[in-house]
Amino acid sequence: MGYPHQPHPRESLVLSKHFGTPEARTLDGWKKRGGYQALEMALGMDPVAIQNVVKESGLRGRGGAGFPTGLKWSFMKIGDGKPHYLCCNADESEPGTFKDREIMRWTPHALIEGVAIGAYAIGAETAYIYIRGEFTEPIERMEAALVEARAAGIIGPNAMGTGKTVNVWVHKGAGAYICGEETALMNSIEGKRGNPRIKPPFPAVAGLFGMPTTINNVETLAAVPHILVNGAEWYKKLGRPDNPKSTGTKLWSVCGNIVRPGNYEVEMGFPFGEFLHEVCGGALPGRTLKAIIPGGSSVPIITLEEAERGLMDYEGMVAVGTMLGSAGCIVIDSAQSMPKQIARLARFYAHESCAQCTQCREGTAWTTKILERMVAGDGTAEDFDTLLEIAENMTGKTICVLSDSCATPVISGIQKFRHEFEALITRTTVHAVPVVVA
Amino acid sequence: MSHGPSASGGATLKPSPGHHDAPHEPVFTGATRAALDELITRYPTKQAVLLPALWMLQEARGWVSEAGMAEVAALLGITPAYVKGVVTFYTMYHQHPVGKYFIQVCTTSPCNVCGAEDVVKAFLETTGCGELGVTSDDGRYTVIEVECLGACGFATPVMVNSDFLESVTPDTVPGLLARYQ
Numbered sequence: 335m336g337y338p339h340q341p342h343p344r345e346s347l348v349l350s351k352h353f354g355t356p357e358a359r360t361l362d363g364w365k366k367r368g369g370y371q372a373l374e375m376a377l378g379m380d381p382v383a384i385q386n387v388v389k390e391s392g393l394r395g396r397g398g399a400g401f402p403t404g405l406k407w408s409f410m411k412i413g414d415g416k417p418h419y420l421c422c423n424a425d426e427s428e429p430g431t432f433k434d435r436e437i438m439r440w441t442p443h444a445l446i447e448g449v450a451i452g453a454y455a456i457g458a459e460t461a462y463i464y465i466r467g468e469f470t471e472p473i474e475r476m477e478a479a480l481v482e483a484r485a486a487g488i489i490g491p492n493a494m495g496t497g498k499t500v501n502v503w504v505h506k507g508a509g510a511y512i513c514g515e516e517t518a519l520m521n522s523i524e525g526k527r528g529n530p531r532i533k534p535p536f537p538a539v540a541g542l543f544g545m546p547t548t549i550n551n552v553e554t555l556a557a558v559p560h561i562l563v564n565g566a567e568w569y570k571k572l573g574r575p576d577n578p579k580s581t582g583t584k585l586w587s588v589c590g591n592i593v594r595p596g597n598y599e600v601e602m603g604f605p606f607g608e609f610l611h612e613v614c615g616g617a618l619p620g621r622t623l624k625a626i627i628p629g630g631s632s633v634p635i636i637t638l639e640e641a642e643r644g645l646m647d648y649e650g651m652v653a654v655g656t657m658l659g660s661a662g663c664i665v666i667d668s669a670q671s672m673p674k675q676i677a678r679l680a681r682f683y684a685h686e687s688c689a690q691c692t693q694c695r696e697g698t699a700w701t702t703k704i705l706e707r708m709v710a711g712d713g714t715a716e717d718f719d720t721l722l723e724i725a726e727n728m729t730g731k732t733i734c735v736l737s738d739s740c741a742t743p744v745i746s747g748i749q750k751f752r753h754e755f756e757a758l759i760t761r762t763t764v765h766a767v768p769v770v771v772a
Numbered sequence: 773m774s775h776g777p778s779a780s781g782g783a784t785l786k787p788s789p790g791h792h793d794a795p796h797e798p799v800f801t802g803a804t805r806a807a808l809d810e811l812i813t814r815y816p817t818k819q820a821v822l823l824p825a826l827w828m829l830q831e832a833r834g835w836v837s838e839a840g841m842a843e844v845a846a847l848l849g850i851t852p853a854y855v856k857g858v859v860t861f862y863t864m865y866h867q868h869p870v871g872k873y874f875i876q877v878c879t880t881s882p883c884n885v886c887g888a889e890d891v892v893k894a895f896l897e898t899t900g901c902g903e904l905g906v907t908s909d910d911g912r913y914t915v916i917e918v919e920c921l922g923a924c925g926f927a928t929p930v931m932v933n934s935d936f937l938e939s940v941t942p943d944t945v946p947g948l949l950a951r952y953q
Contacts, residue, residue, distance in 0.1 A: 417816070429880045429920040460814075467827075467864045468876075468921050470934045503814045508823050509864035511919065523815075525822030525848070527861040543816050589882040589924035596925045631881060662924065670885050678881045682919050688861075 338436065339596045342613045346572065348583045349556050350599040353440040359475060361482040364443035370488055372559030376451045377496045381412050384455040388558060390566035392581035397423055397514075397551030398630065398660045400648050403558075409538035410456040410546050418458035419542040421523065421549045422449050424465040424472070425507055425514035428630035429682060431662030433585040434552035436597050438465070438472035441556070442479035448555030450489050450500045451562065456548050459499040463552075464519050466507045476504050511686035515734045516549040517541075518688065529688045530734035553585055573647060574603030580647030584661055588614050591621065591667035603650060607642035610665070617667055625666040625751070629659020631679050632739035634746035635672075655746075672751040673758055676743050677705035683740035694737035697728040701744055713759045718748060796839030799832045800825075800847055808847070818848045822858055826865055835866035863918075871907040871914035873952045875899070876931040877940075880920040886927035887941070892917060894942035895930075898949055912953070 338353045357363035364370070376384055389404025410418055422445070426434040437445055445463070453461040465473050480502060483489045493500040505523050507513050513522045517531035520542045541547025561569045573581045580602040586609070589595045593615025600609065610616060610623065617623045626641040627633060634656040636644075644654040651658040666675060684698035701724055704717055725741035732738070748755060800808055808828065811821045825848065829840045841855040848855075859865045866874070875895055879888040892915070896902055899913035907914045923929035926938035932952055940948065 426922045427920055430882050430924050432922050432924050432926075435922055466922065467862075468918075468931060468936070470931075470936050501814070506824065506827060507864075508826065508862035510862050522823065523820060524817065525819035525850075525858065527858055543820075587925060589927065590885050595927070664882050664885075664924070666885055675881050675885060678879075678884050682880050685919055 338440075339594055342598065344604075344608075344613055345599050346583050346601045347599055348560055348572075349437060349441075349444070349553065349585055350597060352444075353436055353597070355440070358441055359443075359479065361443060361479070361486060361488075364441070368563070369443050370447055370494075372562040373447050373450050373488065374494055375562055376454055377494055377498055381455045381457055382408075384451065384562070387566050388455070388561060391561045391569040392566075392578065393554065393557055393561060393569065394580070394648065395551055396553035396557070396584070396660070398428065398632070400658065403550065403554055406538070406548060406550070407452070407456050409536070410458075410548055412457040414457075414546070417460070417543075417545050418456055419545055419547040420449065420453040420456060420458045420461035421516070421519060421542060421547060422452075422461060422463040422552060422555055423514060423516065423519060423549055424463050424469070424476075424552045425511075425519060426469070426552070426660075427466055427511040427514050427686075428632060428660045428662055429679070430587060430589055430627060430664040431630045431660040432587045432589070433597050433661070435469060435472050436585075437552050437556050438469070438476050442472075442475045443483065444556045444559065445476070445552055446479055446483050446489065446502060448558045449502050450493065451558050452548070452550055452555050453500050453502070454493075454498065456546075458548070460501045460503070462503050462505045462523055462542075464505045464507060464513070464523060466513070467509050473504060473506060480504065510688075511682075512688045512734070512736060515736070518734070519549060520547065527688070529690050530736075532733055557582060572601045574601075574645065577603055577645075577647060577649055579649055580658075584646065584658075586646070586661045586663055588663045588665065590665035591618055591623070591670065592616070592665040593618060600646060602647035604646040606644035606646050606650075606654075609646060610641065614665075621667040621669055623665060624668050624670070625672060627656075627664040627666070627743070628661070629657045630662035631664065631682065632735070632742055633657040633659040634742055635676075635750060636746070637750055671709070672747055672754045673705065674709050676747040676751075677702065677709050679743045680705050680740055683736060687736060687740075691732040691737060693728050693731050694740070697724050697737060698740045700724055701728075701740060705744070708755060708758055711758060713755065715759060717759075718752070718755070721748065796837060796843070798843055799829050799840060800843060804828055804832065819850055822848060822850070822855065823862075826855075826859060830865060835869050869907075871901075872912050873914075873932050875913060875915045876918035876921070877915065878919070878921040878923075878927075878929050879917045882920070882924035883927040883929070888928040890942045891928045891930070891940055891945065894945040895949075898945050913949075 352358035385407045393403045394400045510528045512518045513528040515530045518528040522528040537547040570581045586598045623638045640654045648658045680702040684702040687698045689695040728737040728741040825844045842852045845852040845855045877892045895915045900908045921929040930937045930940045
């Protein structure tokens, strides 16, 4: 299994400090590095006080939506007499994203600690870590660390001797991107097909097994112990001073056509151009960078020029026409065909659609079919309008956002790289005579 | 979940003859049953162990048969039809027997731009499978394309059964396969 790259001097290592150190995977090794101090502190606090520290820190969800974590926790009514649940979303399947995998592979106890604190802070005695089935090594690492933590009494019916119950279990997925959607994830744990649920009711009201539930991403929960130990003020200082809405560090997964792919941890607001060219080594020899998908495949595609103007936080990415998402940064260079890659992304969404909403089931499939026909050289000028009309009908009209996610690269791809699609059309059908496809 | 007019992906398994006719020996006896019973204590409903139970079934038999689904259904108090609905939703449960080594090559865009399609070709040629989803004549290999394996920085990731391999290139395929005979 791969080791991470040597950290770049411009990285700010908080979550990734011990990536690549096998000793940090063990309970002893983790404790030597300050592990479980935060949990001990947390179990002596009032749950609402923990929620307030996290609120004050400005921590926002790292799975893609960027919802304020402390606020989300405060929706859970402590003492309502119902069982509460915490679900840790480790279904990491968004193309381009592979950061949670590294947290689980290298620092499993960091996640257990974050999960245990999160569970206690929302009044839950049981937490499930839902890990995608393909992540065989992360599952092994997490299970091994959980066995250690239970044996040492850190989690379980009398967590750290406080008399409080915090049970943490791994639940293994079985191959479905959509189970990373929070309500689909809950259905999957319940032993059902992973179809997203209509909201409301929101999970904090009726979630897993019909009970109040919070779902947090791996990276979000792994950041919590650091916030408790170092304080909200420390966390808030990480980031650019002129943007208090994005705080802390962020793990960026970088992949595709770039010299040094891998996971990088930088402060919020880091300049994207310097990040791509300096920290990640820039384009491969003899090539130039062309397109960047900064937040996992579901966010709008931007050009290199747009990316170079961007700042790497929630607002900085919006300012250049895209989103931070899960910070799974896909780099595409001059040797690639944009229509081909956009068609490939569409096929991904068609394959992963749960098929319960018509717009998504039909839209992802027809989008793929049209794009693949264009790539094969049988496109027509009318295809642009058809694709954009389908995309329009796929946006904001379904139970979850998988449908929107398929439309996003199509819309932004045609907008920014239309010439590449047109080149495919003029090559075969000069006057754009519609082609009837059986 | 392949469906609709674009169901052209490589993940569809093609049933191979044989295997299907063997009578079903119950899987959930002895230690396996005890392990399942322990799992049930972790959840407020029995049905919540459906995915884990299907994993245990597949581990024991190599695939998930209709008879196996019926056994799970009876244990958990749900119908075989319901279990089948769940099995067919998730891509990792094999509804047919597969080769001794089940090879999944990621070809989603991040790996695609790094040459994943050539890795697929190398596997199809070296294993003798020739075609996606088809088991080689000696029963040893089945190769499919898989959607994003979540290791995009280590293109191209490949799974061989539960082994997760990283940074596979067409050149390294023959050497890798030598380990899976």
